[in-house]
Structures are given as structure tokens and as C-alpha cells.
Amino acid sequence: MNCYMNTIPIIIDDKKLEVDPGKTILEVCRENEIEILTMCHLKGVLDIGACRLCLVEIEGVNKLLSACTTKVAANMIIRTNTDRIKKYQRITTELFFAERNHVCAVCVANGKCELQDLGYKVGLDHIRYPHLFPQCEVDTSHPWYVMDHNRCIMCTRCVRVCNEVEGAHNWDVMNRGHQVRVISDFNSPWGESVTCTSCGKCLHACPTGAIWPKAIVQGQLQKNPGMINELVEKRKMKL
Amino acid sequence: MDFELPLFLFNKNAGEFYMKSDTAVPVKDMPKTDPRMKLIAAKLKKESFKPDALIEILHTAQNAYGYLPKEVLSYITKALHLPPSRVYSTVTFYHFFSLKSKGEHTCLVCTGTACYVKGAQAILNEIERGLGLKAGQVTADNKLGVQVARCIGACGLAPAVVLDDEVQAKVAPEEIVQKINAKIGTL
Amino acid sequence: MNRQDLKTIIYAEKKKEETNKYKHKICVCCGAGCISSGSEEVMKKLQEEIKTRGLENEVEVIPTGCMGPCNQGPLMKFLPEYNIYQKVDCSNIAAIVQSQLIEKKPIEDLLLFADSREKPFIDARDDPYFKKQLKIALKNCGHINPERIEDYLVHNGYLALDKVLFEMSPEEVIAEVKQSRIRGRGGAGYPAGLKWETVYKYVNDQKYVICNGDEGDPGAFMDRSVLEGNPHRVLEGMAIAGYAIGANKGYAYIRGEYPLAIKRFELAIKQAKKLGLLGNNILGTTFSFDVEVRIGAGAFVCGEETALIASIEGKRGTPRPRPPFPAESGLWGKPTLINNVETFAAISPIINNGGEWYSEIGTPKSAGTKVFALAGKINYAGLIEVPMGTTLREIVFDIGGGIQNGEEFKAAQTGGPSGGCIPAEHLDVKMDYESLVSLGSIMGSGGLIIMDKSSDMVDVARFFMEFCMDESCGKCVPCRVGTRMMHDLLQKICDNKATQIDLDRLEELAVYVKETSLCGLGGSAPNPLLSTLRHFRKEYESRIVQHD
Incomplete structure (x- = not known):
């Protein structure tokens, strides 16, 4: 009842x-x-x-x-x-992997990566589509963090966190189609940003190894995406 | 051992760091006397500095300069109180806006369906053969830029080429180089 | 201005027209097509010629919007004889004026279609090109000067607005539009009346009307011609919509590629405001409606309604998932009505003549007329308006004059990069929403590209895929990566390097992208590919590399 x-x-x-x-x-x-x-x-x-x-x-x-x-x-x-949904989830995952240069073995997020977990979940054994191998930069200009566009999947979680939670709006997306990239300010190096507060929330929001702190090695990465929601709740309460 | 992130540490050098960034976006160097800047300032005033008028203002700037120089972009950014990345992302999204100079003269080849079916590719090939310019390129002396457009709506006149602002109808590939030379020569 | 003043102006203008001191009227087409062919010089020369002959009190020369057969331009029409001259250039104006106005007989060799028909029609209205057409949205294009509001008023302009404001309630207006069964002309064909009703039902103190003039399909120029040829008609339609749904603000989003359309539309707004047909307290009533032009900046995806809204708000034109639909939460979160230019252009005749009149034109499921932009390998490329249900054969052969150089018809592409192709065996298909969908194509906004046997269908599919790949906004994965993958695979087939496995993958991807994409662009991007695969599979298979 x-x-x-x-x-x-x-x-x-x-x-x-x-x-x-x-x-x-x-x-x-x-x-x-x-x-x-x-x-x-x-x-x-x-x-x-x-x-x-x-x-x-x-x-x-x-x-x-x-x-x-x-x-x-x-x-x-x-x-x-349904079978249809499972099939489409697999194709989407394959396209994620084929789009940029994802090499788990050398990635700092190996073992702590949501994309990697996704691959296991949909049972990805190989990728049937040709890899696009785009030329992507690794931005190490920030004193503490690194932005590696090779591992970015354009989920724009960092963009939204920076805009909605931190309110800095350092990140945004430039270009369109398969040429989209996450940018900082006027597509300038992250380290030269005038808006970034170096709060590190984007790092926790990032599901892959695209944003990570300097001075750590594989296995040391600790990401806590749940903290974003906690922060939002706490800010609402204005404790 | 897990590494603790230095999240809320205050960087002693931060002040210095930000000052350096301000020079990276040189707003004070703006030539306020430039009549083109006055045009943008007038437009900003007309739109009462509303952030949603960003695209309208970018149109004005693009028309005035032929492209969007970085100084102009940062001026607009400050005037509208928008984050720089938001302006940059909008600029790069739309075909109309260009961050680089397109050349003194432009040759715009329409590659809409009707023009494509009627041989727009042959025109582009001929331009590349005759002038060594591919679509999107500008000559070394910045005199001529070649661009392609996705349909200019002159499908009845396919294949169409726009030289500066003049539509050339039913262009034969062999006459395009001659037409361009005539244009640059006379101007 | 109040209602009486409007009636007085219309009466005075009509009187002037009736007691016309001019014996002849010469319309020179100043649509974008004819201007590029040099109609402005023709017009200047014509005026000089008439002055030197001392005819300026007998002959009136006016610039008009598009007359239709754009590739025969510049066009010049003599009224009341209805003689149309094609490909007029400055050198033969003197001869035409001499013969037409002094000797009172037309020069047959220079008349419309004189070079392709055995004998041209002296009265152009007898020509099958015009006879088969029925002009509603384009009715006054080519007859009136789009830059004078008085010309529109003489042709019963703003009478429909007057009627709804004084004689009809918003519910009655919506009922009339519903009864006309007009469907959105932007592509998807959603019934306009239902859309209006939905927006009307949401209670909000602020609502918006948006006119979608972001005609991005390559090979389509219907909206352009309507905006250039009769901007007041669109403005009137928007104001009526505003009254019906309870909005006081409208936006016209026009492609930046159409400077002339923007100029004329802005002029139309200015003129209408001056006469009190727009702005505060229209015609002395409590209804206020204001229209602002927003210029598109070159993104095909902005034709999608949620992307268009983002663009008007000054952001990246990326679509967002629906629901909520713009009718509920659109521009700045307010209920918003979005219709195409052509839909708004059809509103005032519907109000003037009644919804029933409109619903009787066309087919039972698709009422009214549709404007098509004919282009490609066809003899008379240009703009036509036909009742829904006209067959493709009639359009291509009776109106379009057949294929260039007497070649064989191979296929027609409808709906641009979101549509599909119709092969020769379906030439007798009726052009309406349902028939086209059943052939795996769509009506789209009305671009109609005719192809002959020299067109390679795989390359056409690759061309459209390249277009969609470039125009994808990059937000969702299937469209961003999927279109790129499909393009690469199609390129591989074009280069004769693909295998059967590639073709299978291509088909799987096409269905995947179609079903999973966030917006209409991705959802329809595989259409040209799927439709060419359906009708011309042999062309694909002949290029496949066989492995043993």
C-alpha cells in the first residue's frame, strides 16, 4: 500500500x-x-x-x-x-578510448581511474575503431598541478566544478566537434591564469588522470569526487 | 603511503604570480584613441554592458578589425565582467570569429552542397596550384587569405566565390586565379 | 497610431495604387542571387534610360525580393503585362525599354527561359514554372518593395494583426492556427498550433517568441528569400504569435551570412515601430510587442532550438537535453515559442483567410504549401513554393525544367545534411512529411539538391558527414567522436581501401550515433549515409577491397 x-x-x-x-x-x-x-x-x-x-x-x-x-x-x-543499451555503452566506451591517447600502463591514475573502471564494467577487451591519436599538450605550468589533455575525455566536470562550486570559472571549452579542448583563461598556460585559485577541486572532479598533482607517482593518487557534493551541501548550510 | 594534496596551502609567491599574469593580458596598453575601439565602446554602451550581448559585441569587433586581437578580447572581457575562458570559448565556437588576421583581401570559396556538386573542389585545387594557398591560409605578405564557407545561400549561382565582398557567380576553375589577380592588382 | 489611422493609411495607399499615375511598373529583382548577378547596376541603368526618354511619369521602377529562378538572373518584370526578362545586362536595357514601352511588344529572345524553351511564354504566369506553383509564404516576394512598409500595407499587410487584436481572443487565434494544421517548417514538422497552445498554457509573466532564421543547411535559402523579399510578413506573424501566447518580446535569430536579410529586417522593425505596429500599445490596445534581431555567428547547430537559445543568451551554441522543452523553460528559463521563418510567414494568410482554407491545401496530413530551394544539376535552379503532396517528378521536370544538359536524373537530396536521398525509382513520391520519412529521408527545411549520374553517392555521403563532423558542437560523445569515425571510414571507402568489416562497422556506428546523440544534429547526421546505403548499396560494395 x-x-x-x-x-x-x-x-x-x-x-x-x-x-x-x-x-x-x-x-x-x-x-x-x-x-x-x-x-x-x-x-x-x-x-x-x-x-x-x-x-x-x-x-x-x-x-x-x-x-x-x-x-x-x-x-x-x-x-x-537491455541488449541495445549494453551494446551502446560498449561503443561509447570504445569511442572514449579511441578519441585521445589513453595508455593505462603509464598513467598516474592507473587503478584509480573511472574510465578504466568503465572499461572493465562493459567488458572491453579490445577497441574496434582506429585510434585518432590527436596531438595533445601536457600543461605543467601550474606550480602544483598538471593538466594532461591526452587523458581528457571532455566530461567537463572540472569546468562545472570551477564555475559552479568554486565560482572562479578558470576552465572552459574551446573550439567544437572533435577539436574541443578544455582551456584556462585565453587558452593560456594554467600557471599564468588570472582566475585560478589553485583550490584543486577540478583535480578531485576529474574522473581520469587528466588533472593530477605534481610530485606523486603511480599508485599515490587519491581522488575524492564525493567531496564536491559535501562542499556544496556545507555551503548551502552556511555553517 | 598516500600523498596528501596541498589543497588549502597559501602560496607565498601567489601575489607575485598574479602580477605577472596581469602583464600577460595587457589591458592598459589599449589604444583608447583608436576609432575602432570607440566603435566597440559605443556598442558596449548601447547594449548596457549586458553579458548576454557578448556575441553582438564580438560581431562589432570582428567587423571593425577583421579579426579579434587579444587586446580587444580582454577589453571586452573586462567590460562585460565575464571570465576570460568564457569569452574565449564563445569566440572559438563560432565560425565567424577569427583570432588571426584573415588577410587584406579575402577569397571565400563556397563549399555548400550545390557548389560542391558543381565543382567547388576544382576551384580550390586551382587556387592551390596557381597561388600555393590552401583553404584557411594567408599569403606571407598578408595580402590574400583563402577561406571556405558552408553555403552562402547563392545556390542558384553555383559554384560561387566571394572576392572581398563581391559575389562571383558560376566561376570556372580556370578563371579563378585570373580573377584574384585582377582584384589584387587593381586595389 | 490607433486602428482608424491604420485603416486610413491603407485606404490612402490603395487609392494611390488604383489611381496610379504610372502606366507601367517595372520590378527589378534585388534578391541576393540577382544582386550577385548585377541587378543593382541594371536598375541604375534602367532608371537612367527611363529618364533620358522622359518616361519617368509613366513608369515606376521598384526593387523587389526574389522572383524564383535565381540562376537566370538578373530578372526584370514588366507589369501589368507580366513579361519577365532574364539575364538582363546593361547593354540590352535600351533595346528592352524601346521595344516594351514604346513599341509595346516584348522581345521574345530575351524573355524568361527563351534560351531553353522552344518558345517562351509572353505572359510569364502561363509558364508551367509559375503555373504549377502556389505562393502563400512567398506571395508578395517579387511584387513589392521590401524596404517600404506602405507596399506591404497595400497588399493587406498587418490586417491580420489588426484582426486578432480587435476581433479575436488568444484562444481563438490558437484555435485558428490549429485548424489550419500547419506544421513547423523548420524540419521536424511539429504541429505549430499545438506548440502555441503548450506555450500559452504555461503561466508566466514573461514569455518569448523566437523566429529561427538560422538556416544552416547547405543548399537551402528559403528563409533568406522570405526575409529579404517580405520581412514585414514575418514580423506580423511574430506579433500575432506574441499576442496568442502572451509574450511581449521577440527575437529574430538571423544567420550572419545574410547581411541583406538582416538589413531589411532591421529596417522593417524600424518602420513598423514608427507606425505603431510594433512596440508599446500596438494600435492603441494594451498589447505590446517588441522584436530584436540577433545575428548568428556561423554555427549550424544553432538551428537546434536549445542551442539557438544558448546562442541568444550569448553563450556557446551547445544544445541541452530535452525535456524540459523550450515551451516550458526556454530563453532565460522562461516559456519560449520557437518557429521557423517560413512558419511565421504563413500565419497572416491563415488569419486572414481562415484555418480551414489553409488546411484544404496540400495533403490530409501535411497541409499547406512548402518552399523548396532547387539547386544542383537542374536547369532552373531557384526558389519555388508548391502545395504539399506535389510529386518530385513535377518539381524536377515541370517546374525545374529537367536535368542540365539532358542528363539522366539520379537522385535528389532533401533536408540537407540531416536528410536523405531519393533515387530515380521514387520520382513519383509525394513531397510531404510522411512520404519522405517512409523513404528514409526528411522534409527538412526545404533544400532540394538534384544530382545526375556524375554525382558519386559515396562521396556525397562523405561530404555531408564532413559537414556534420565540422559542425558538431563537441558536447556529447556519439556525435563528437562518432561523426569523426564515420567520416574516416567513409574516406577510406572513397579511397578504395576499406574492407567489408569497415562497412559493417560503419553501419553499426551510424545506427548508434542516430539513437544515442544528444540533439537533432547528431541524431540526423547519419541520415545521408543510411539513405545512400539503402538506395545505392552497390556503389559502396563496388569499392570494398576483397580479401581472400
Whole structure:
């Protein structure tokens, strides 16, 4: 029996759930331990639906919708694990790896990388598409941190954290299409930035080894993406 | 042993570091007497310094200078109180804005579908053969720049080439170099 | 100005037209196409010629918008005889004036289509090129001077706005638009009436109307011609929409590539404001509506509504996931109505003649007329407007005059880089939303590129993929990386280096990008590829390298 008047019934993967309206499908799934793969989602900053990993099928909707940006509605029937979705998740992962120069063996984030975890989860054994091998820079001009564009997957988590949480807006995205790059100020070296506060939040937000602190070696990297949401909550409370 | 991140440390050299950055973006060097700058200033005033008018103001600047010099960009950035990266990301997103000078004279080859079907590639090949310029390149003396456009909407006149601001209709590949030379010679 | 003043102006202008002191009217096409062919010099020379002959009290020369057959330009039309001269240049003006105005007979050799038809039609209205067309959105293009509001007022301009303000409630306006069954002309074909109703229902003190004039499809120039030929019509449509949904502010987003359209539209706004047809308290009522022009900066993706909104807000034109739709949360988070230029251009005739009249034109599911931009290997390239449901064969052969040099028709590309191709065996397809979708293409904004046998379909697919790759905003993975991968694979096929495995991967990627992309650009980017694969698979297979 529905004991809360303000909840709505939905079905996810044949599981009947009563959920609060106003939540996104992703939030509901995370609360109910239904696995949804994500890359650009970071709790605490706005969702943009860019990585397309969290796509779900909704009965009666002929398009696949991203779970992170779609709100639940009453009597929604959602599927998160059909063959089609699994196939597309695999292709997306392959494209992530083929886009830039990801070499786990020499990466500082080896073992602590969300992209690497994603590869394991979708069962990636090889990449069927040709690697694009773009020419990417490694920006070491900042006194403490390094930005390695080779390992960037353009999730723009750093951009959103810097803008929404820190409020500095040091990062943004330049160009378009496959030539997009994360930039600091006028595409100048990070170390010369006039807006960066060196707070290091982008480092914690980054899911891969694209932003990392200097003076550490493989295995020493500690990233804490959860701290972003904690910060947001604390700032709301104004303790 | 895990490495603790030096997150909230205050860097003693930070002050010095920021001063260095200010010279990297030289706002004070702006020639305020330049009539083109006055044009931009007037536009900024007209749009009452609203950040959402960024693209309109960039249009004005692009038209005045032919490209967007860094000094002008930082002037606009300061005037609108926008983060520099936000301005730069907008500038690089749109085809219209250019960060480099496009040359005194421009030769714009339309590569829209209609022009492509009718041989825009042959024109580009001919320009490369005759003048040694590929699309997007500028001659060493900055006299002529060759660009391509995704449809200028003159499909009835395909293949079309725009020399400076004049549309040349139904251009035959063999006459393009001659037309360009005539243009540069006379001006 | 109040309602009575408008009526007085229209009456006075009509009177002037009726008691016209001029015996002849010469329209010189000053659309962008004809201007590039030199119509401005022609006009200057014509005025001089008329002055030297002392005819300036008998003949009126006016610049007009696009007349249609752009590749025959510059065009010159003599009224009331309806003789159209093509490819006029300064050297033969004297002869034309002499023959037409003094000797009262046209020079047949110089008339429209004289070089391609056995015998040209003296009265151009008899020519099948015009006879098969039905002009609603383009009705006054080519007849009136787009830079004079009085010319538009004489042709019942702003009467529809007058009617809705004084005789109709917003609900009635929406009902009328719904009854007309007009569908959005921007490409997707969403019923305009439903969209208006949705925005109307959201309660908010601030709503916006946006006119989407970011016509980015290569090979399409319908919006350009409407904006250049009759900007007031679009303005009137926007004001009516504003009244219907309860908005007081409109934005017209026009491509930066169309300087003439921007100039004329801005002029139209100025003129309408001066007469009180725009601005505060229109015609003395409580309704206020203001329009501002925003100039596009060259990004195809800005045709997508959420990207367009971002661009008007002065940001990168990247789309965002929908829902929420702009009708709920659009420009600055307010309910926003976005329609195409052509849709707005059709509103005032719908109000004047009733929705029922409009709904009877065309096919049951796709009502009204559609403007197409004919281009490619066709004899009479230019702008046409036909009722929905006209067959492709009629468009290509009866109106377009067939393929250049008598070659064989191979395919027609509709909808630009988001559409698909229609092969020769489907020449009799009816041009409406459903029929085109069933062939794997889309109506799109109305670009129609005709190809003959010299066109290589794999290369065409590669060309469109290159376009989408360049125009992808780079936000979502399938579009950013997927279009690049597909382009590389297509290039490989074009270079005769690909294997069957590559082709299979290409097909898999195409479906993947189509289904997973964030916005319409990525979602339709594989369409040209999938449609050429469907109709011309042999051309792909013949280039595959066979491994043993």
C-alpha cells in the first residue's frame, strides 16, 4: 500500500518502486542500487547529459533518454539493461578510448581511474575503431598541478566544478566537434591564469588522470569526487 | 603511503604570480584613441554592458578589425565582467570569429552542397596550384587569405566565390586565379 | 497610431495604387542571387534610360525580393503585362525599354527561359514554372518593395494583426492556427498550433517568441528569400504569435551570412515601430510587442532550438537535453515559442483567410504549401513554393525544367545534411512529411539538391558527414567522436581501401550515433549515409577491397 501520499509509482527493470517526484531517474536508480554507468555526472554540479552512458529505455518514448537529466514521472516503465543499451555503452566506451591517447600502463591514475573502471564494467577487451591519436599538450605550468589533455575525455566536470562550486570559472571549452579542448583563461598556460585559485577541486572532479598533482607517482593518487557534493551541501548550510 | 594534496596551502609567491599574469593580458596598453575601439565602446554602451550581448559585441569587433586581437578580447572581457575562458570559448565556437588576421583581401570559396556538386573542389585545387594557398591560409605578405564557407545561400549561382565582398557567380576553375589577380592588382 | 489611422493609411495607399499615375511598373529583382548577378547596376541603368526618354511619369521602377529562378538572373518584370526578362545586362536595357514601352511588344529572345524553351511564354504566369506553383509564404516576394512598409500595407499587410487584436481572443487565434494544421517548417514538422497552445498554457509573466532564421543547411535559402523579399510578413506573424501566447518580446535569430536579410529586417522593425505596429500599445490596445534581431555567428547547430537559445543568451551554441522543452523553460528559463521563418510567414494568410482554407491545401496530413530551394544539376535552379503532396517528378521536370544538359536524373537530396536521398525509382513520391520519412529521408527545411549520374553517392555521403563532423558542437560523445569515425571510414571507402568489416562497422556506428546523440544534429547526421546505403548499396560494395 502506498503510505506516502506524495510518492509516485514507477517500474525500473521489472522492479516496482515508489519514489519521490522531482527526482531524476539516475537518483532513483542510485538509491535503489540499480547500476547505471555514468561519466559526466558528478553529484553536486549540474548534469548536462553529455556522455550518453546513462541512456535508458522508457516505454512509450521512442528516443533513448539520459537518466541524469530526465525526471521520473508517474507510471514510467524504465529499462536500464537491455541488449541495445549494453551494446551502446560498449561503443561509447570504445569511442572514449579511441578519441585521445589513453595508455593505462603509464598513467598516474592507473587503478584509480573511472574510465578504466568503465572499461572493465562493459567488458572491453579490445577497441574496434582506429585510434585518432590527436596531438595533445601536457600543461605543467601550474606550480602544483598538471593538466594532461591526452587523458581528457571532455566530461567537463572540472569546468562545472570551477564555475559552479568554486565560482572562479578558470576552465572552459574551446573550439567544437572533435577539436574541443578544455582551456584556462585565453587558452593560456594554467600557471599564468588570472582566475585560478589553485583550490584543486577540478583535480578531485576529474574522473581520469587528466588533472593530477605534481610530485606523486603511480599508485599515490587519491581522488575524492564525493567531496564536491559535501562542499556544496556545507555551503548551502552556511555553517 | 598516500600523498596528501596541498589543497588549502597559501602560496607565498601567489601575489607575485598574479602580477605577472596581469602583464600577460595587457589591458592598459589599449589604444583608447583608436576609432575602432570607440566603435566597440559605443556598442558596449548601447547594449548596457549586458553579458548576454557578448556575441553582438564580438560581431562589432570582428567587423571593425577583421579579426579579434587579444587586446580587444580582454577589453571586452573586462567590460562585460565575464571570465576570460568564457569569452574565449564563445569566440572559438563560432565560425565567424577569427583570432588571426584573415588577410587584406579575402577569397571565400563556397563549399555548400550545390557548389560542391558543381565543382567547388576544382576551384580550390586551382587556387592551390596557381597561388600555393590552401583553404584557411594567408599569403606571407598578408595580402590574400583563402577561406571556405558552408553555403552562402547563392545556390542558384553555383559554384560561387566571394572576392572581398563581391559575389562571383558560376566561376570556372580556370578563371579563378585570373580573377584574384585582377582584384589584387587593381586595389 | 490607433486602428482608424491604420485603416486610413491603407485606404490612402490603395487609392494611390488604383489611381496610379504610372502606366507601367517595372520590378527589378534585388534578391541576393540577382544582386550577385548585377541587378543593382541594371536598375541604375534602367532608371537612367527611363529618364533620358522622359518616361519617368509613366513608369515606376521598384526593387523587389526574389522572383524564383535565381540562376537566370538578373530578372526584370514588366507589369501589368507580366513579361519577365532574364539575364538582363546593361547593354540590352535600351533595346528592352524601346521595344516594351514604346513599341509595346516584348522581345521574345530575351524573355524568361527563351534560351531553353522552344518558345517562351509572353505572359510569364502561363509558364508551367509559375503555373504549377502556389505562393502563400512567398506571395508578395517579387511584387513589392521590401524596404517600404506602405507596399506591404497595400497588399493587406498587418490586417491580420489588426484582426486578432480587435476581433479575436488568444484562444481563438490558437484555435485558428490549429485548424489550419500547419506544421513547423523548420524540419521536424511539429504541429505549430499545438506548440502555441503548450506555450500559452504555461503561466508566466514573461514569455518569448523566437523566429529561427538560422538556416544552416547547405543548399537551402528559403528563409533568406522570405526575409529579404517580405520581412514585414514575418514580423506580423511574430506579433500575432506574441499576442496568442502572451509574450511581449521577440527575437529574430538571423544567420550572419545574410547581411541583406538582416538589413531589411532591421529596417522593417524600424518602420513598423514608427507606425505603431510594433512596440508599446500596438494600435492603441494594451498589447505590446517588441522584436530584436540577433545575428548568428556561423554555427549550424544553432538551428537546434536549445542551442539557438544558448546562442541568444550569448553563450556557446551547445544544445541541452530535452525535456524540459523550450515551451516550458526556454530563453532565460522562461516559456519560449520557437518557429521557423517560413512558419511565421504563413500565419497572416491563415488569419486572414481562415484555418480551414489553409488546411484544404496540400495533403490530409501535411497541409499547406512548402518552399523548396532547387539547386544542383537542374536547369532552373531557384526558389519555388508548391502545395504539399506535389510529386518530385513535377518539381524536377515541370517546374525545374529537367536535368542540365539532358542528363539522366539520379537522385535528389532533401533536408540537407540531416536528410536523405531519393533515387530515380521514387520520382513519383509525394513531397510531404510522411512520404519522405517512409523513404528514409526528411522534409527538412526545404533544400532540394538534384544530382545526375556524375554525382558519386559515396562521396556525397562523405561530404555531408564532413559537414556534420565540422559542425558538431563537441558536447556529447556519439556525435563528437562518432561523426569523426564515420567520416574516416567513409574516406577510406572513397579511397578504395576499406574492407567489408569497415562497412559493417560503419553501419553499426551510424545506427548508434542516430539513437544515442544528444540533439537533432547528431541524431540526423547519419541520415545521408543510411539513405545512400539503402538506395545505392552497390556503389559502396563496388569499392570494398576483397580479401581472400
